[in-house]
Amino acid sequence: MSWISRGLIALASLILIGVFFVPLWKITLWAPQYPEGLSMYIWVNKITGGNPHDLYNINLLNHYIGMKPIKPEEILELKIMPFIFGFFIVLGLITAITGNKKLLYTWVILFIIIGIIGIADFYRWEYDYGHNLDPRAPIKIPGVAYQPPLIGCKKLLNMEACSFPDKGAYIAVVSVLLGMIAAGIEKFRK
Amino acid sequence: MKKNLGLGLASAALFSLFSFSAQAQSPAEKVYVPHGKHDKYYAFLSGGYNGQIGVYGLPSGRLLKVIPVFSVFPMNGYGYSEETKAMLNTSYGWIPWGDTHHPELSQTDGVPDGRWLFINENNTPRVARIDLRTFETEEILEIPFSAGNHASSFITPNSEYITASTRFSIPIPQKDVPIAEYAKYFKGTITFVRADKPGKMDVAFQILVPGYDYDLAHCGKGPSNGWCFFTSYNTEQAHTLLEINASQKDKDFIAAVNWKRAEQCIAEGKYKEVETKYAHNYRPPEGDRFAKTEWKTKVKWIIPKECPGVIYYLPTPKSPHGVDVTPDGKYIIGGGKLATVIPIHSFDKMIKAIENKQFAGEVEGIPILKYEAINHCELPNPCLGPLHTEFDGRGLAYTSCFISSDVVIYDYQKCEIVGRVPTYYSVGHLMIPGGDSAKPWGEYLLPMNKITKDIFLPTGPELPHAGQLYDISADPRKTKPQLLLDVAELGEPHYAQAIPAELVAPKTLKIFELEKNNHPYVTKSEEEAKVVRKGNEVHVYMTAIRSHFTPDNIEGVKVGDTVYFHVTNIEQDWDIPHGFAVIGAKTSNILIMPGETLTIKWTPKAPGVYPFYCTDFCSALHQEMQGYVRVSPADAKVPIKYGTGDEMKTVQ
Numbered sequence: 001m002s003w004i005s006r007g008l009i010a011l012a013s014l015i016l017i018g019v020f021f022v023p024l025w026k027i028t029l030w031a032p033q034y035p036e037g038l039s040m041y042i043w044v045n046k047i048t049g050g051n052p053h054d055l056y057n058i059n060l061l062n063h064y065i066g067m068k069p070i071k072p073e074e075i076l077e078l079k080i081m082p083f084i085f086g087f088f089i090v091l092g093l094i095t096a097i098t099g100n101k102k103l104l105y106t107w108v109i110l111f112i113i114i115g116i117i118g119i120a121d122f123y124r125w126e127y128d129y130g131h132n133l134d135p136r137a138p139i140k141i142p143g144v145a146y147q148p149p150l151i152g153c154k155k156l157l158n159m160e161a162c163s164f165p166d167k168g169a170y171i172a173v174v175s176v177l178l179g180m181i182a183a184g185i186e187k188f189r190k
Numbered sequence: 191m192k193k194n195l196g197l198g199l200a201s202a203a204l205f206s207l208f209s210f211s212a213q214a215q216s217p218a219e220k221v222y223v224p225h226g227k228h229d230k231y232y233a234f235l236s237g238g239y240n241g242q243i244g245v246y247g248l249p250s251g252r253l254l255k256v257i258p259v260f261s262v263f264p265m266n267g268y269g270y271s272e273e274t275k276a277m278l279n280t281s282y283g284w285i286p287w288g289d290t291h292h293p294e295l296s297q298t299d300g301v302p303d304g305r306w307l308f309i310n311e312n313n314t315p316r317v318a319r320i321d322l323r324t325f326e327t328e329e330i331l332e333i334p335f336s337a338g339n340h341a342s343s344f345i346t347p348n349s350e351y352i353t354a355s356t357r358f359s360i361p362i363p364q365k366d367v368p369i370a371e372y373a374k375y376f377k378g379t380i381t382f383v384r385a386d387k388p389g390k391m392d393v394a395f396q397i398l399v400p401g402y403d404y405d406l407a408h409c410g411k412g413p414s415n416g417w418c419f420f421t422s423y424n425t426e427q428a429h430t431l432l433e434i435n436a437s438q439k440d441k442d443f444i445a446a447v448n449w450k451r452a453e454q455c456i457a458e459g460k461y462k463e464v465e466t467k468y469a470h471n472y473r474p475p476e477g478d479r480f481a482k483t484e485w486k487t488k489v490k491w492i493i494p495k496e497c498p499g500v501i502y503y504l505p506t507p508k509s510p511h512g513v514d515v516t517p518d519g520k521y522i523i524g525g526g527k528l529a530t531v532i533p534i535h536s537f538d539k540m541i542k543a544i545e546n547k548q549f550a551g552e553v554e555g556i557p558i559l560k561y562e563a564i565n566h567c568e569l570p571n572p573c574l575g576p577l578h579t580e581f582d583g584r585g586l587a588y589t590s591c592f593i594s595s596d597v598v599i600y601d602y603q604k605c606e607i608v609g610r611v612p613t614y615y616s617v618g619h620l621m622i623p624g625g626d627s628a629k630p631w632g633e634y635l636l637p638m639n640k641i642t643k644d645i646f647l648p649t650g651p652e653l654p655h656a657g658q659l660y661d662i663s664a665d666p667r668k669t670k671p672q673l674l675l676d677v678a679e680l681g682e683p684h685y686a687q688a689i690p691a692e693l694v695a696p697k698t699l700k701i702f703e704l705e706k707n708n709h710p711y712v713t714k715s716e717e718e719a720k721v722v723r724k725g726n727e728v729h730v731y732m733t734a735i736r737s738h739f740t741p742d743n744i745e746g747v748k749v750g751d752t753v754y755f756h757v758t759n760i761e762q763d764w765d766i767p768h769g770f771a772v773i774g775a776k777t778s779n780i781l782i783m784p785g786e787t788l789t790i791k792w793t794p795k796a797p798g799v800y801p802f803y804c805t806d807f808c809s810a811l812h813q814e815m816q817g818y819v820r821v822s823p824a825d826a827k828v829p830i831k832y833g834t835g836d837e838m839k840t841v842q
């Protein structure tokens with residue numbers, strides 16, 4: 001591996017440390033009586049409110065439509081994700097140190113696959129919360145589900161729900177792009 | 191021709207430039223606060239005999255909130271809930287009513303700082319402190335050896351003290367004497383209350399003074415910092431038909447009190463400690479938020495003779511009411527309500543007169559200064575019935591005139607009238623934001639009137655009081671103030687205060703943190719809700735959250751029990767209060783803010799099943815927010831049983 005691609009994969013791994021310090025995703029809800037909005041941030045290992053009590057309030061509102069409460073301590077993904085990112089950081093650094101091309105290709109391909117699985121899993125998670133509703137909920141509208149969008153905005157009853165990647169997701173994208181450039185350089189260098 | 195046109199255009203432009211200054215906008219445009227915008231000022235108007243404070247937005251004149259202070263308030267349970275009822279304790283017992291007069295904002299360096307608001311109670315002498323993060327009454331201190339606490343609660347420039355005094359002199363200490371022996375037995379007190387230590391308001395000292403009527407006050411600032419001034423009338427010492435008998439003398443007194451000298455005398459032990467009993471009621475802003483009364487038993491008296499230099503009398507015509515100190519602290523203006531002039535005293539001259547011992551006499555060890563030696567000028571032909579004065583920071587004074595029903599505007603240094611504006615009708619106090627401070631925000635003037643008559647739609651014999659909002663943003667020397675709005679006021683506003691919203695709004699609380707709630711009967715989650723019997727008392731640990739109570743079914747209460755509903759609003763969302771009311775309660779409803787616990791007492795009289803419900807339309811399913819208490823005969827064997835939903839718990 002060239003010094004450039006070794007540097008790139010090292011950089012890709014190191015910036016990935018940043019995902020532990022910033023949220024990956026942000027979901028915001030607005031309603032006429034919530035002009036200030038309610039928001040929640042999804043991190044690698046936790047879910048927090050935009051303001052201290054936002055998650056508590058989102059759960060409170062969700063009970064009217066029978067959505068089960070979001071309890072971060074019960075979400076398996078939040079326990080696994082830190083290890084996945086940790087794994088990519090370590091693997092990337094080993095790649096940079098050893099200069100092993102195969103490891104580089106593995107890193108990139110695995111990252112892309114895990115990324116796709118992650119987004120698919122996030123969709124599944126949103127689908128589950130949006131569809132798996134308590135049949136005894138006070139507000140029931142036949143045929144209406146409350147699944148927030150993966151990316152973008154959607155009107156859910158009186159709520160305008162917006163879901164967008166946050167800083168952590170951008171870091172991951174930049175990281176994988178750096179890895180891909182490194183892999184590209186190695187692939188076409190001769 | 192062309193040249194003429196040019197000139198015409200130029201003069202038109204010039205004309206419009208001039209007229210733009212103050213009158214370019216119509217009054218309607220000046221008071222209209224469009225949707226999405228907020229008022230520029232908070233105004234705090236005392237409510238007089240309603241015992242409350244009305245919070246208004248200016249310039250819109252919209253009523254934003256009523257703060258109960260010395261009166262019970264069934265709207266939110268103030269004075270009825272177990273947490274707040276101790277606020278109304280006095281040495282005379284528990285008193286459900288008070289007469290609020292003079293709100294005063296806390297100050298730093300003579301400028302309102304938006305931390306607290308103080309207000310006095312005239313009838314059963316007390317002073318209160320309101321926290322401007324919650325807009326709630328947090329502390330009330332009773333004033334011992336006092337009656338008619340009127341010259342109160344005026345503040346010193348760094349909120350060290352607020353004033354209090356006897357408008358009605360009385361036998362001190364109280365005793366059974368013939369009223370006709372007024373001159374022999376009756377005395378007044380001038381009181382300084384430590385004000386800048388939340389939770390520790392206390393009488394710092396009292397000065398024992400001759401038995402006149404001490405009416406109003408204001409404290410010095412800048413050069414006159416360290417002094418407070420109190421008007422007095424009835425130096426005739428009449429005890430009956432005061433309207434005639436107390437209006438005989440040509441001059442009464444403004445008492446000039448040197449509080450820094452008083453502090454020295456206290457430090458040197460030149461005081462007398464006397465036994466008494468007075469209440470200090472404090473409801474902490476955090477923690478259990480449970481009002482408690484501390485009974486105080488001692489007070490320090492300063493006798494003027496024993497502390498020379500602590501007080502002087504400034505002769506002032508005639509039965510003076512208001513006393514106001516100019517923003518620069520150099521002049522003291524008395525509102526001699528029966529005088530034909532407005533006397534303006536000079537602080538500098540007063541100090542010189544004291545140094546040169548220019549005394550005209552002495553009463554009970556209090557030197558009377560020579561009028562000519564202290565007087566800066568007499569504003570001639572001001573108006574009829576001058577009462578109170580506020581300042582705009584441009585060297586102008588605004589004095590309200592009850593009888594001629596107007597406000598006279600004058601340059602207090604030059605002693606020169608620059609204009610006047612009418613009021614509708616018979617103005618009492620008047621207010622300019624910061625108008626009694628070292629730095630007035632001279633944008634609006636609000637005279638508050640005593641007689642309304644035809645100003646508003648009639649509402650039977652009892653009418654709202656009216657205040658007129660004037661725009662004084664342009665210098666009244668050049669532009670006549672513009673009348674903007676009639677404000678319909680609650681109760682009878684005496685004095686008022688206003689402060690730019692940005693000094694208060696950012697610090698206001700949205701919720702109480704449930705985590706910090708350590709009320710003895712708090713219920714922080716539905717799992718912790720319970721019903722506990724203690725002899726004849728039943729304590730319900732209840733939660734309220736959209737849209738149910740936990741528990742909402744309660745059994746096992748018996749006739750003869752006293753039931754305490756301790757309701758914790760476990761919401762942590764802005765503007766989601768819950769209410770609680772139960773049929774037949776002889777108390778009131780309680781309105782519980784997010785994170786707060788309030789308790790209401792209920793004593794059912796007959797067996798049956800009784801509903802309770804949320805009184806605040808909190809949510810789409812608010813109407814469903816209800817429950818039942820089953821009450822069994824006194825000798826029944828029904829166990830305590832409670833719950834919400836499917837699960838009922840039974841206490842064996």
Ligand SMILES: [Cu+2]
Nearest residue numbers: 768804808815
């Ligand atoms: Cu409610």
